[in-house]
Amino acid sequence: MDTEKKSKVVIVGGGSAGWMTAAALSHLLPRDRFAITLIESKTIGTVSVGEATIPSILEFNQMLGIDEAEFLSFTHGSFKLGIEFHDWYKKGHQYMHPFGPYGVNMNGIPFHHYWLKDKLQGKEDPLSDYCLEYQAALNNKFCHPQAQSRSAMANIKYAYHFDAVKYAEYLSAFSVKRGVNKIIAQITKVHQHAQTQDISSVALSNGELIEGDLFIDCSGFKGLLIAQTLKVGFEDWRQYLPCDSAIAQPSESLSTIKPYTISTAHECGWQWQIPLQHRIGNGFVFSSQFLSKDLAIDCLAKRLPSKALSEPRQLNWINGKRQQAWKNNCIAIGLSAGFIEPLESTGLQLIQSAIMRLLSLFPSGRCQQVDIDTYNRYTDDELWRIRDFIILHYKATQRNDSAFWRYCASMPIPDSLQNKIELYQSSGRIFRENNELFSEISWLSVMNGQGLVPKAYHPLVNNLSEQQRQQNLSHIAGAMREAEQQMPDHKAYLQKYCRVST
Numbered sequence: 001m002d003t004e005k006k007s008k009v010v011i012v013g014g015g016s017a018g019w020m021t022a023a024a025l026s027h028l029l030p031r032d033r034f035a036i037t038l039i040e041s042k043t044i045g046t047v048s049v050g051e052a053t054i055p056s057i058l059e060f061n062q063m064l065g066i067d068e069a070e071f072l073s074f075t076h077g078s079f080k081l082g083i084e085f086h087d088w089y090k091k092g093h094q095y096m097h098p099f100g101p102y103g104v105n106m107n108g109i110p111f112h113h114y115w116l117k118d119k120l121q122g123k124e125d126p127l128s129d130y131c132l133e134y135q136a137a138l139n140n141k142f143c144h145p146q147a148q149s150r151s152a153m154a155n156i157k158y159a160y161h162f163d164a165v166k167y168a169e170y171l172s173a174f175s176v177k178r179g180v181n182k183i184i185a186q187i188t189k190v191h192q193h194a195q196t197q198d199i200s201s202v203a204l205s206n207g208e209l210i211e212g213d214l215f216i217d218c219s220g221f222k223g224l225l226i227a228q229t230l231k232v233g234f235e236d237w238r239q240y241l242p243c244d245s246a247i248a249q250p251s252e253s254l255s256t257i258k259p260y261t262i263s264t265a266h267e268c269g270w271q272w273q274i275p276l277q278h279r280i281g282n283g284f285v286f287s288s289q290f291l292s293k294d295l296a297i298d299c300l301a302k303r304l305p306s307k308a309l310s311e312p313r314q315l316n317w318i319n320g321k322r323q324q325a326w327k328n329n330c331i332a333i334g335l336s337a338g339f340i341e342p343l344e345s346t347g348l349q350l351i352q353s354a355i356m357r358l359l360s361l362f363p364s365g366r367c368q369q370v371d372i373d374t375y376n377r378y379t380d381d382e383l384w385r386i387r388d389f390i391i392l393h394y395k396a397t398q399r400n401d402s403a404f405w406r407y408c409a410s411m412p413i414p415d416s417l418q419n420k421i422e423l424y425q426s427s428g429r430i431f432r433e434n435n436e437l438f439s440e441i442s443w444l445s446v447m448n449g450q451g452l453v454p455k456a457y458h459p460l461v462n463n464l465s466e467q468q469r470q471q472n473l474s475h476i477a478g479a480m481r482e483a484e485q486q487m488p489d490h491k492a493y494l495q496k497y498c499r500v501s502t
């Protein structure tokens, strides 16, 4: 890009992806060198269902200097300590994927091997006893990390639930305050340089022509620039992840605000419950191959936890990713770059990591192929690993009560996931690959929760005497219980910290 004049960055789309990108770029790029424009269409609208997050969102907000209490009050947000899975392994069974760790590693060996020895000896010793976030969630408790505490309270790991529409509104005001030129209009034509095929400008329904040096495609599933203009193909993962539709419908709040997301498996998919301060976000995710829209609407209506607040809304997608997220001078961020169904709340995280990757490879002139290739390689790697983690939930199940679950249990899976499962089953070992998003704790939670049982624990566990091992386990479980008892009720905490101002 020419540094003599201002470089023009054009963001197409004003959903969460567009506004998260605009917020980060307007905060970090110097205003005297960059002009940022965001174009959104009120006619086309946004997906607006990204309401559950994972802990990395805290880093994003901190990078922007966002005040947490003000943010949560504005977005009607609540705290999230993990996801509780009901009926996934088999009907009547439940487990949690908490954000915090289990116990503490001892002598360099991950904690769960010490616990596994008990399990392999047939003792009923739930892993949940050793995780503070898990215990707090089950008891509807929450507080911020207590830096001065010498217990697990010092490092409580949490994320947020929030209203997606309010989130975009918040970031929009944030970005406009920092100089982003917001245009409400529909893009009717995209122009490219004849020789390079770079995107040169977009024509708007209001007659304006917006030129740019760098275009960020945040236009949602259709990928207005990356797919429709630059013709980048799509890697389709339907054979591994058959759910391609959702019905979303909010309902009234209950007296308790749970500090976790609930995911309940049903015959042909699963249902989410996301408790906010003012309502519960609900949705039913299903595969259109196995269930009709009308039955899905019916299924959700019967299982809403409280009175519906609006009509059901349908969403459709294909799980998969764009073959290249960055091509020429266009970077796809958000749904235009790919989507993995919302089971582990990874949508906003993928936007965040794309923004961070873009910042670290930000072009200083014309986009360089080496930067583009690096960006695309890391994007692919991130998505493939997350895809494997999501597939695990469907594959490792004992459910066979419907054609949907029988398909999931028998479907082929990627070798990368097969290797992970085999390693865990043979020796309880888990390795985090290439800095992948989900840590050993996450993989352990889901592999254990989905009923996978290793044949053996780490041999060095036996370096601890049996008496010492038992003492350590009961000391850790006791410390978790004690810490949980000191934590306040989640709803009371919200009311004090970030009550929604009316």
Ligand SMILES: Cc1cc2nc3c(=O)[nH]c(=O)nc-3n(C[C@H](O)[C@H](O)[C@H](O)COP(=O)(O)OP(=O)(O)OC[C@H]3O[C@@H](n4cnc5c(N)ncnc54)[C@H](O)[C@@H]3O)c2cc1C
Pocket: 012, 013, 014, 015, 016, 017, 018, 039, 040, 041, 042, 044, 045, 046, 047, 048, 049, 050, 051, 052, 053, 185, 186, 187, 188, 218, 219, 220, 221, 224, 246, 283, 315, 317, 333, 334, 335, 336, 342, 345, 346, 347, 348, 349, 351
């Ligand atoms: C069922 C479901 C549940 C989800 N749950 C979660 C969750 O719990 N947590 C999570 O992190 N993520 C979740 N996600 C993902 C999350 O919703 C998305 O990642 C997020 O909303 C980003 O969407 P987006 O901004 O890419 O696209 P969109 O919201 O679709 O925005 C597209 C934008 O492009 C604009 N646009 C399109 N075409 C034009 C045009 N021609 N001219 C001008 N403007 C145009 C539109 O006006 C709009 O502003 C979920 C997704 C789905 C489908």
